[in-house]
Amino acid sequence: MWTMDELVERVREALAAEYSGAPNGRVRDVPDRRAIRWYTTIGLVDRPLGMRGRTALYGPRHLQQLVAIKRRQAEGRSLAEIQADFARLTPEGLADASRIPAHLLATGDPPGAGPDRAERPRFWADRPATGTPAAAPDGTEATPAETEAIPAETGAARVPAAPVHGVTLGGGAILLLPRPVSGTDRAAIAEAAAPLLRLLESRGLIDGRTP
Structure with a gap:
């Protein structure tokens, strides 16, 4: 699992090869910490998997969600449209929408490693x-x-x-x-x-x- 900064860096790497940026100049090419918190608030991104001390931890699904959001924004879709799409999106559909190289999805966590608390329910889905x-x-x-x-x-x-x-x-x-x-x-x-x-x-x- 990754910290938020590590998650943002993986989003940057996943988008670097082919992402041209969203047509709306108000939308950042790569989401920052504040944007990720907002996406979580409105249900576009799952809550953190858990905490290690006071550090929130994220996993491959968060990476797929963020990359899929930015790819859809690059197509000119609004957050409301993306929100509606995500409500119906299967895990396979999310993988197709994000198109993330396999090496970026690898967490590298040692066996038995995990957050201090279990993953919370995906209430927004x-x-x-x-x-x-x-x-x-x-x-x-x-x-x-x-x-x-x-x-x-x-x-x-x-x-x-x-x-x-x-x-x-x-x-x-x-x-x-x-x-x-x-x-x-x-x-x-x-x-x-x-x-x-x-x-x-x-x-x-x-x-x-x-x-």
Whole structure:
């Protein structure tokens, strides 16, 4: 298994040979740590396999998901379209979509090595997010997603998932809301968020780039 930095490097290697970059200039050619966390939040990428100390660990399926996302973005597909595709994608279909060389999928873990906790359920695959994405104030997408509380103890009852709607404010800041927003809502949010974004930028908490 790999750390997030190791995962990102493998994504870079897998894409280097043939990936031409997404047509939308707002989309990074290779996802960074923040983008991967966002993809996990909206269900495009599985949660980490587990933790080793305080370090999250990832495996071949995460690599396939990230590479498949970037290949689809290079074809001009939105995150909402990719999200819908992934809800129906089989393991074989994911392998075909990612087209990753076998040597990059090898984890190299010694026998018996593993994370501190078992892999969590793929909640998003059982209940894919629905809804039509709306444009956020800076022109990016407001993508519906689902969240759920994971029980602290094995065997505890799972809390039902509830949909949330992400509105990208700019600079990587994301506002999560329990209900969809209208065009009027988005304009009001953009106006109200401007002072906050200036404060975050002045403190170096956002960098002016959107994943």
